[in-house]
Amino acid sequence: MSAFIEQFYLQLLHGELPEEELSEKMRVLELENQQVSVLLVGLDHSYRLKTFCSEKAYQGMLQETKAELEGLLREGRPQAPPVLPLSNAVFALLYPDSFRPEPLEFARQVARRIKSSFQHTVSVAVSGPFALREVSKAYGQATVRLKQRLLLGGDRVLCADPEQAAPQGRYPHELERKLATAVRFGDQGQVKEVLRGLLRELAGQALPSECWQQIAFDLMEQGYQVARQMNLPSVPALEMMEKSREISLLTTWQDIQLWLDNTLGQLAERIRTLGAGPSLAVKKALSYIESHFQESLKLAEVAEHVCLSPNYLTQQIKLQTGKSFLEHLCGWRLEEARRLLGGSMLPVGQIAYQVGYEDPRYFSEVFQHRYGQTPSQYRKALRSMEKSTKS
Incomplete structure (x- = not known):
């Protein structure tokens, strides 16, 4: 049942369930009246950690963070929601409104516990509460806020509630998934078209350059993750390091677009040329x-x-x-x-x-x-x- 619930929560976050199927699953799980807040927990400076740490050390940080989150959720609770591992060193929690402490205080506990227990820090973005069927909205808001953590130096609790200085706009997760699909199909034209739409949508949100650099790294990482799924050879560590250095020089969304056009376009072409796309x-x-x-x-x-x-x-x-x-x-x-x-x-x-x-x-x-x-x-x-x- 735990795997079923985890898959259900992931589908909720991404807004992937048709209304009829959503209602049926909520009825089966007895969650019709559930109110939750979305907490996104992200490793600070993940693109630097990924580049300059060994893969073993980096994966160790992720495992330590996930285990600590699960431990905090279980404290004094017979049943706790799953910790959902997302891409790019981010974990999601759907924190029930009935839980105590309040979501914002729990987020502070998470940040303090990770900082005191390990050598890395995390930032936590909080959005909600929302009805369970509306958590994709909270997810989009929290993602925009979480991507701003680099500007603040990391180790932050970032509230995305409407009454507490929420960020304007939402992160376009649907376009991000379409971009990954275009890379998977080896379709360079579609990669450019979807990427242009995604970045233009974000450009209206006045994000600082540090956020654009994190977004560039996240999208590059997703592209390489798709390549690994399509059985392409892993990217050498030196190449990843060089690309991270290139990202650090990008300052505007137009710079990001040109760089990602080239990087993801080349990746899509490799998939197409090697016949690693869909059968x-x-x-x-x-x-x-x-x-x-x-x-x-x-x-x-x-x-x-x-x-x-x-x-x-x-x-x-x-x-x-x-x-x-x-x-x-x-x-x-x-x-x-x-x-x-x-x-x-x-x-x-x-x-x-x-x-x-x-x-x-x-x-x-x-x-x-x-x-x-x-x-x-x-x-x-x-x-x-x-x-x-x-x-």
């Missing part, structure tokens, strides 16, 4: 989904088309692309729905049927979960924008 069967499956998403498409049908078992196919799609079969299917359907909402006068119910949903109400729930607006609200906003542009 032919997975490519055929994705192409079939793209061509048939408007139908009542089932995994078994796609698996039969590529001559694989459904279980093996869904495993390989997730492993090779970073997204599940349902995420790919839902993505195509919602993109087509957005196009029809903006470019046609079709009723919302008819659009739902046309893009593959049998239940218009469920379509509206999925659309709102993904974009924060119902289909009708989205169409109204587009019409309003068009009128203001013309006037």
Whole structure:
């Protein structure tokens, strides 16, 4: 059950669950009325530690931090939420509102305990409380705040609550995942397009140069992590050190964009050239989904088309692309729905049927979960924008 809960919490953070599945899992786990705060615990100066420490020492710091967090959570509590290891030396906790001490005080305890017990320090970003189904919002807010820790020298507790000087904006996790997928596919053009959108979204948040350097390192690390998953040779330590030095010279988001365009573009090209991208069967499956998403498409049908078992196919799609079969299917359907909402006068119910949903109400729930607006609200906003542009 613990592995199931950990996976569920990770899906919650990333906003990956359709509304119907989310409601069902919350009912099974008896979490319908749960309120939580998101705590992100990050090693300070992680890109420097990664570069100048041995891999064994660096991994030791991560293990020590995780063990200490788990110990603090278990103190005086029969049941504690899992410590979720994220990428780039960051751990996430979904801290229930019913727990004591308050989230901010617990964050201070974490920072003090790590500092007194080990030779490294951490910063903790706190956001919440939120209803459990809304934690992806808290995650985005906390991430923006955590990436500002270098400006403050690290070893900080950073509150992202609206009443306590929250940062403006959220970190675009969805674009970050799309970027990793583009690298995995070896698609240089998509890498540049997604990277441009991600950095422009962050550029509006007036981040200092130290934050941009941390973001550059995080995105580079994710790219190399994808490369390792695709069985490319590990990056030599000297190369990582040189790239970290290059990052230290970057001061604006435009500098970051040019540098990452080159670094991640080269990585994507290596994956494409060496044939380490998605297998032919997975490519055929994705192409079939793209061509048939408007139908009542089932995994078994796609698996039969590529001559694989459904279980093996869904495993390989997730492993090779970073997204599940349902995420790919839902993505195509919602993109087509957005196009029809903006470019046609079709009723919302008819659009739902046309893009593959049998239940218009469920379509509206999925659309709102993904974009924060119902289909009708989205169409109204587009019409309003068009009128203001013309006037």
